[in-house]
Amino acid sequence: VTAAAVGGILLASVTLYAVLGGADFGGGLWDLLAGGDRRGRAPRRLIDESITPVWEANHVWLVFDLVIFWTAFPHAFAAVMTAAALPLWLALAGIVLRGAGFAFRKEARRLSLQRGLGAIFAFSSLLTPFFMGTVIGAIATGQIPADASHASLAAWTSATSLLTGFLFTGACGYLAAVYLAGEAARGGDRQLQAYFTRRAQAAGIVAGALSLAALAELHGSDPALYGRLTGRALPLVITAGLCGLAVLALLTAGWRNGVWGIGVRVIAALGVAAVIWGWGVAQYPVLLPGTAVTLSNAGAPHTTLVAIVWLSVAAVVLVGPSFALLFSLQERRLLHADDVGTVLATAPAGQAQPPAGASGRPPPPAAPPGVRAAVLGLVALGALVRALVRRRRGR
């Protein structure tokens, strides 16, 4: 039971990486496809603003996934890291170049430099989801031997693996476009909203087609997995399809702010989550299909698994509210990418940052109630700590 719970925890954090971190990579895809300096100015600016305050926090899910994987299932981890070494190195190169390119572009002022760094950011954003996808494809189709001692090219270059790679890239682009349409709508930019709505629809159709293609391919190449996906995991597969269709329908109906806008983004994320959980349910309790490695015999003692359960409880308690604060502040547009950094030189002149006030900090605009509560919470926390410090000093 503990092993299954830890498996669920791992799958949940993989899902969170996919729907949060994946969207940041998808942003790179749209940055790449945004066209020339002039045409791509507005979408690039929105992508930059939306990703900046959150991408590092979203990225931590990957580190967390890796840690849970190697702690709870060390034998399977060693096997995957050995057999699929090459795509993992390439995905890692994507992570480094994406992060560095993005962070550097923000500070660059010259257009040529921005172009170069932006290209690095955008291209490398494709590498990571694609190669991660091929690794997942290799695991799902049983290409990772339990006692892998050498990297294998065939493991991750099967048709299914490559299709999974493209599916991951497409899904990242789909999520990013849906989220960005929401961001544009909240900024009141109807043109950008329509721009990303069209792209969300297109990416949704592509991702859906790739999923069906992967399923059809599995029917021929891996009937066992196909059977489980259309058997035990069928409800999740259907959920994924329904979510995709619902988002397409809602996007066609037009965008509204508020609960509606959040709802569309949640449904889109749920669709992607259902695909991941469909895979998990299909191969449960086997960890490396085609081998005898299951969730409960992958190398960690029971005490370690229990510790991971406690760790994830702590994560929910500590990290959950922090993420909620971060996202709510971003949702209320209180975090500004161009604040500490600088506005991209390609940004419209009229939208440049207004001169700062006397203390370098103009009076904050009237904040909506939710933010006021969050800010009040922070101030209250501060006051509490100060009061405690004073009391101790008083003694």
Added chain:
Amino acid sequence: MRFVDMVVAAAAQTGVEVVPARAQMATTLGFHIILACLGIALPTIVLLAEFIGLRRQDEVALVLARRWSQAMGVLVAVGAVTGTVLSFEMGLLWPGLMRQYGAVLGLPFGIEGLFFFLEAIFVGIYLYGWRRLPGWAHFWSGMPIAASGIFGAMSVIAVNSWMNQPGGFTASGGRIVSVNTWQVFFNHAAIYEMPHMILAAYMVSGFAVAGVYAAGILRGRRDRYHYTGFALGFVPAAVLTPFQIFVGDTAARAIASDQPVKFASMEYVARTSRDVPEWVGGVYVNGHTYAGLRIPYMDSLLAGFGPGTRVIGWDSVPAADRPPVVWLIHLCFDVMVGLGFLLLLAGLWAAWAWWRHRRLPPQRLFWLLGAVSGLAAIVAMECGWVVTEVGRQPWVVYRLQTTAAAATTNGGVIASLSFVIVLYAVLGAATVLILRMLARRWRRADAGEADVPYGPPPEPQDRSLGRAGL
């Protein structure tokens, strides 16, 4: 030719990939550790500046805090991705280690993950909340970054110290059957490794900040902005230096009993004996120490407070269980200690001048010392890592698993190593260039329009920042 044959034979013996794998781990860790130090301690220094700025209505301190935030944004991003590289490398380079001990050393890493989350989330709020969050709320949004930096560092050091003093688990038939998280986290070496590294992080960050402004002062930029920037970095780092020397001294004595062979390599103790001399500098080759300063009885005195203290030499273990390059360990140890005392001297000089004259020393030598203090702290910290890592060889987990057994069996590590060296060289250069570009931009902003009558006018962005600043 004979030498090449020997190297090839040695490589074939120890597992072909262990040498490049170690080189790659050293490159990536050595690079990341600088950014990790800044990630741990720089937020505290920025918060200190913001606190003074808000408390005393000090414009200069506030501008410094804002600008350091911007630099921090770049450094945290590079640190986050280079840290991820290390996470991957744990599996890609050392699958043997993870297969055997992943379930043990993974738990402190998991705890570190929690603090990494908090750090990344509140970095997002703090860095990008400067304009819209009210002053003190913004300040408090930075406190979790400082706290999680310290706790995160403790967690990662827990892993490294566990590799030096493994414990807290029971194994049966080569399999781990139970793990005690508490004992793994607070293992025997954690007590001295954790404070040593956290203090090192604060010294690196503080002296690095101080170094930047000392260099500016040396170039004649003697204004309140530069003196404030210097003091905000220098004072905390200099105050912590004596504590660091005390912790380091304690750690060395603990290593003498916990890992005697590592200590023997640090101090050139070939044979277990009493009345052991201390070697300062010197290169040990084939039983002789060349060009070193020999202080009789000193090592015995340092190790056990008496000239007759018995110190265990590396002859206590077979040659195969000794670290490979003794002189590297010894020289790195000496450089670390020497630089530590140099930094202590700089702090004492400043303290004396402040006590006698209520000002920082006016001597050019002091500012030269200040300008190189950041670099010195970084070199000392890197040397310390060389001592602890190379000194543990040939073990990855002390006396339990050899590094060769942990290394990947995949070929081609040479390829990834070459790629990493090129990539990190570019990444490091780009980071420095971007930071220098920011500094140039800020200087132009401070100069304002009036000061550049014949030059091109500063860009609008700069003007607004400049007006906000000075």
